[in-house]
Amino acid sequence: MKCGFEIHIQLKTKSKLFCSCPTNYQDADPNTNVCPVCLNQPGAKPSAPNEKAIESALKIALMLGCKINKGTIYFMRKHYDYPDLPSGYQRTSTPIGYDGELNGIRIREVHLEEDPGQYKPDLGVVDFNRSGIPLIEVVTEPDINSPEEAREFLKELMRVLEYSEDARGEGTMRADVNVSLEGGRRVEIKNINSIKGAYKALKFEIMRQKNLLERGMEVARETRAFLESQMITVPMRMKEEAEDYRYIPDPDLPPMKFDEKYIEKIKQSLPETPSMKVKRFVEQYKISKEDAHVLTSELALANAFEEVAKEINPKFAAQWMREELKRVLSYNNITFAESGITPKQLIELLKMIQNKEITVKAGKKIIEHLPFNKKSPKEIAKELGLLGVIEDEEKILKAVEKAIKDNPKAVNDYHNGKKAALNFLLGQVMKLTKGKVDPQRTMQILKSKVEESK
Ligand SMILES: [Zn+2]
Incomplete structure (x- = not known):
């Protein structure tokens, strides 16, 4: 199997890409965060692109090891007909970065583009609050060879995006994947909205294509849609060729060129990538690579660990956070950030264990009570009657x-x-x-x- 992804994730900006409408579309009533520009009304002229969005796209491209396009960058009109886009075209930039690499998978290009509205075919309504929100598009080479590899790659990509602090999470992901088996044709699958969905879609598609090839039938070159509820792919339409999109530079938007100094400034302020952080944790805190991997799986968790390690032996802290804290988080199916647990609570708990104010077992019990709990571990211990170690x-x-x-x-x-x-x-x-x-x-x-x- 060979597959490559086109992944879209929303960028964290206050306003949209070509107008000043706010981007908090989830909290707003339908069609309230809109103006003639993001409603794509005829004759409405877009503003110059959002600078924060451009900076975020450059930052992410650099974090993915990309070279930055020093040439002229255009916003192109990519034409297609669908109710989520009344203008009939989506604005997408020519590559901002290219030739990157992540987890051994080559990154072909990184683009900046605008999100279309949300069309609900079953209700026949469109909400344009989302229309015009900046998206980062990451295009990989077809270097991925299994659904498992795809899952690992997407997880690592989400981690890099999280570390950039400029992109929203997996919840805003929309991905297309090109997949082919040896001797078969390339099929594009659209509508993938989660990492799990990507994994399931690939599993299904491999089986479908394999069955056809084994029976001597042809795999049609086509675009299929992934139906997440049924975990299957169904034909959508014949594959569009690039010329079907009739790309032309948008005459309403000025071409862009990045000057050397500007790129240098962004390079200087780049945050650590997850792999850099793993390396530093191993060196600085003398913890195992496995511990470092788990602790850096989430930026908030990694930051909390560094806070805790200021006061607690890092190896002891790493062991507790990797095993017990992670156990509690996965039991509750929440991230560390969602749990509301603070480094202060963890420090107090670990100190109580070290000072033998409570047993290890009591510590394991108390940590289960920490999510969504503002109380200190000492208070929790008192309430549960866990304070004290019987030495007698x-x-x-x-x-x-x-x-x-x-x-x-x-x-x-x-x-x-x-x-x-x-x-x-x-x-x-x-x-x-x-x-x-x-x-x-x-x-x-x-x-x-x-x-x-x-
Ligand atoms: Zn607007």
Whole structure:
């Protein structure tokens, strides 16, 4: 399999690309963030392109390792007929950057273009709030060889875009993919709106094309649409050739040229890319590459780790954030940023564990209560009765003896060779002590007591 992507993501600007309408289209009533320009009314003249959008596009192109086009850049009119675009054309720039690379996949080009409106065929209505929002378009070479590789690439691309802090997330993604199998023709799939969708569409398409080829049938060169709800692709129309779009430079927009100084200034202010951050974390904090990968999977998480590592041993912090914090985030299906957890809360929690104010087990319980919780870990510990570690040998022994006495079956099982019964008994001791005992030390005591009981 060979495939290449065209990925569109919205840029984070306050106003649209060719007018001053705001871009917060999700919060606004339909067709309220509009003007004659972004409604594409005949004769409405676009303003000069949004400078912030141009700067963001350059920044992202550079972060993707692209060379910057030093020649003249035009906004082209790309013609097509669809209700989301009353003018009949979408404005898209000639390449701003080219010849980049990410995850071993070559980036052919990066463009800047305008988003069309949102057409809802089932209702027959169009909302133009989205029309004119700047998009970054990233075009790859057909270097991707499996759905898994595609998924990895898209994840890494989203990470770079997040790190740029200039692009919106996967929620605004729209991608087209060109896919072909050896001996078959190239098929374009449109309407891919998520990384998972891309993976499923490719899986389906490979199977469909393979079946045709195996039966000696031809794979038609066509454009297909991905129906996310059914996880299948269906024919859309015969593939357009570039000439069908009748590209012409938009006479209402001035050509652009970037001067050397301007590019240099952007280069100087580029943020770290995710791969740069992984490398630095390994060197600076002496943590493993795997830990660094997990911690840099989200910019907010990476930033929080650096805050925490100022006060807590970085290896200890990395271990807790990678294992326990990530466990809690994925259980709740939220990102770190969404969780509202602060570095301050994490520092306090880890300090409590280090100072033996709570057990490790209690720490694991408390961290589960941190998402969407403004309370400090100490307050949470108090509420849950988890404060304190039982050091008193007598008390531990008492709990152990009670657990043995109350669970003769488990003790018997152990004597009959079922070693796992000991873990059950440890669990009972934990319950009796509200998890305030050190598990390793308690296990030693428990084991010797159970063996004595034979
Ligand atoms: Zn407008």
